[in-house]
Amino acid sequence: MNADTERVETRGGPSRSHYSGVVLVLAAFTIAIASGIAFLYAYWTNAGTWLLGITMGVGAGGLGAGLVIWAHRLMRHDEASSPRELLQSTDEERQALVEDFLTGEQRVERRRLLGWISAGVLLTLVAGIASAVRSLGKPPMPVLKAPAWKRGDRVVTPDGKPVSAAALAIGSAITVYPEGRVGSLSGQTMLIRVKEDLLHLPKGRTGWAPMGNLAYSRICTHAGCPVALYEVRRHLLLCPCHQSTFAVLQGAVPTSGPAARALPQLPLYLDPDGNLRAGGDFTEHPGPGFWSIIA
Amino acid sequence: MDIVRTGKGAMPSFAKTLSATQISAVAAYVTTRLAVMNLAGGNLAEGGVLYRLNCAPCHRPAIRGGALAFSRKNAPALTHVNAATIVGAVRSGPGEMPAFPVSVLGDQDLASIVKYVIFMRKPPDPGGLPLDYYGPVAEGLVAVGVALALALVAVWIEEKGRG
Numbered sequence: 001m002n003a004d005t006e007r008v009e010t011r012g013g014p015s016r017s018h019y020s021g022v023v024l025v026l027a028a029f030t031i032a033i034a035s036g037i038a039f040l041y042a043y044w045t046n047a048g049t050w051l052l053g054i055t056m057g058v059g060a061g062g063l064g065a066g067l068v069i070w071a072h073r074l075m076r077h078d079e080a081s082s083p084r085e086l087l088q089s090t091d092e093e094r095q096a097l098v099e100d101f102l103t104g105e106q107r108v109e110r111r112r113l114l115g116w117i118s119a120g121v122l123l124t125l126v127a128g129i130a131s132a133v134r135s136l137g138k139p140p141m142p143v144l145k146a147p148a149w150k151r152g153d154r155v156v157t158p159d160g161k162p163v164s165a166a167a168l169a170i171g172s173a174i175t176v177y178p179e180g181r182v183g184s185l186s187g188q189t190m191l192i193r194v195k196e197d198l199l200h201l202p203k204g205r206t207g208w209a210p211m212g213n214l215a216y217s218r219i220c221t222h223a224g225c226p227v228a229l230y231e232v233r234r235h236l237l238l239c240p241c242h243q244s245t246f247a248v249l250q251g252a253v254p255t256s257g258p259a260a261r262a263l264p265q266l267p268l269y270l271d272p273d274g275n276l277r278a279g280g281d282f283t284e285h286p287g288p289g290f291w292s293i294i295a
Numbered sequence: 296m297d298i299v300r301t302g303k304g305a306m307p308s309f310a311k312t313l314s315a316t317q318i319s320a321v322a323a324y325v326t327t328r329l330a331v332m333n334l335a336g337g338n339l340a341e342g343g344v345l346y347r348l349n350c351a352p353c354h355r356p357a358i359r360g361g362a363l364a365f366s367r368k369n370a371p372a373l374t375h376v377n378a379a380t381i382v383g384a385v386r387s388g389p390g391e392m393p394a395f396p397v398s399v400l401g402d403q404d405l406a407s408i409v410k411y412v413i414f415m416r417k418p419p420d421p422g423g424l425p426l427d428y429y430g431p432v433a434e435g436l437v438a439v440g441v442a443l444a445l446a447l448v449a450v451w452i453e454e455k456g457r458g
Contacts, residue, residue: 157399158348167398171388174399175348192393228352231363231391238364240352245364256364 021073022114025066029117032062036124043131056128063121070114144287148186148217149266154179155191155215155276162275165211168193173230175218178278186286188218189266190237191276192230192248201265202251208267213276215266216252217286220244222259224288237263261289325383334378334406342411345404349395350412357428358415363391374416378409 039055042048089097155163156179163176173192181187196212208214216237220227225241230248236255237246244257252263264286267279299318302308309318347356353370355361360372368390373381385405388394395405418428426433 158345159404163399167396169388169394169396171394172396172399173393174395226352228348229363230393232388232393233391234364236364240361243362243364 017073021069024069024073025114026117028062028066028069029114029121030062032059032066032121033117033124035059035062036121036128039128040124040131043128052132056125059121059125059128063118063125066118066121074114143184144186144285146186147281148184148286149178149189149278149281151278151280153278154271155189155268155278156182158182162273163191163213164274165213165270165276166274168213170195170212171232173228173232175228176215186219188226189215190218190228190230191215192237194235194249198235198249200250205251205265205267207269208265208279210268210270210276213268214248215268215276215278216246216248216263217266217282219286219288220259221254221261221263221288222257227263334409336403337406337408337410339407339410339414341404342407342409342414345400346408346411349400350408353392355428356430357418358412359427366391373412376412378413381409381412 035055035058039052039059042051042055155176157163157174157176160179160182162179163174168174168191170193173190176189176191177184178187192214194209194212194214196209199209199212199214201208216227218226218228220239220241222239222242222244225239227237227239227244227246229238229240230236231238235248237248237252238244239246239257239259242258244259245255246252246259246263247255251265254260254262261284264282264284266282268276269279271277298306299313299321300308300310313321346358353361353363354373355370358373361370363370370392376384382405384392385395385400385408386397422434426437
């Protein structure tokens with residue numbers, strides 16, 4: 001193919017199909033912007049998940065269709081090549097370049113319009129997605145940083161009843177909360193009763209398990225799943241998410257799996273009525289380690 | 296009553312240690328215990344909450360059972376167990392399962408849990424393909440797989456159309 005004939009075509013100016021292509025792209029992008037705005041409206045007025053899905057789908061579809069039409073109709077598909085000769089161009093070629101550039105300038109104008117409208121599409125769609133992030137809720141950080149238990153808090157069952165030291169049979173395990181904060185995120189605790197003479201807690205924790213009642217944070221130190229799977233015969237707490245196991249008798253140190261920290265233990269004591277109370281907060285912040293790093 | 300005499304699984308036979316009258320006394324006690332529990336009085340929603348709190352970590356929210364640590368024995372699926380078995384297991388804690396005495400899980404609560412388990416044997420299934428009730432993550436994964444396969448088909452059609 002001769003380089004001169006190429007240039008003649010270019011110099012001929014934009015064709016009809018070029019114009020219709022621009023119109024199509026503009027139409028597709030306008031639809032995308034309209035659905036992006038509709039998504040934002042539907043989201044902030046709680047119009048329902050169906051509308052959210054449809055508007056986001058049409059918006060992304062409009063953006064995709066516009067980009068495809070742009071690539072097919074407005075961009076060149078032929079490969080231009082010329083034999084490598086002199087580096088210096090001839091005068092005619094230079095003149096032709098100037099003319100090409102002037103012709104191209106009009107195109108640049110038109111492309112600028114397309115550029116603006118595609119920026120508009122991206123802006124509305126990104127605004128839609130960004131506002132939907134609000135639905136993920138409050139970050140758990142501040143809740144987990146606040147003390148979960150304080151000394152004297154009564155241990156209660158999920159229906160708010162206090163737990164006596166003999167309420168659990170040996171080999172029982174239930175979820176308990178601090179009194180008045182049933183269902184709290186950071187206060188959720190596994191209460192396990194084991195035979196007292198099996199206990200082998202770390203130093204400084206003597207008397208933390210009256211009558212064999214042990215309390216550990218229910219949030220896995222690896223990724224924050226509830227560690228509520230207690231295997232009685234092996235005295236293991238197992239996290240169902242990534243199979244971290246914690247040796248209950250040894251202060252819930254991790255024995256296998258990805259968790260690196262022991263489950264924080266809650267010191268317990270018996271009040272005069274024989275009910276279990278917290279002797280203080282957990283030994284460490286409950287929850288996975290990375291939350292404390294991010295803070 | 297038969298199970299006390301013959302034993303089953305981990306449970307030994309008591310035919311030699313207990314007399315026939317003692318065995319029937321045990322059976323009578325268990326029967327009264329079950330009769331005392333008004334299983335019809337359970338509340339399904341409450342049972343769901345209690346089940347997810349106490350049972351779901353091992354048996355999965357959809358009662359299809361789950362794995363335990365270092366063992367080929369899993370927490371069994373509860374799709375084929377009857378109410379009496381559930382009550383017995385919750386109160387006694389067989390195998391690795393912890394026991395839940397009446398002091399921490401009342402009879403009414405247990406009745407609600409039984410109601411939930413029986414309901415979950417065949418829960419409403421509007422999608423038609425439950426995928427063993429693993430939940431939305433598994434369903435999403437399958438949907439992504441199907442979408443990828445369709446995309447590959449589209450690419451193949453285009454390649455074929457060009458050639």
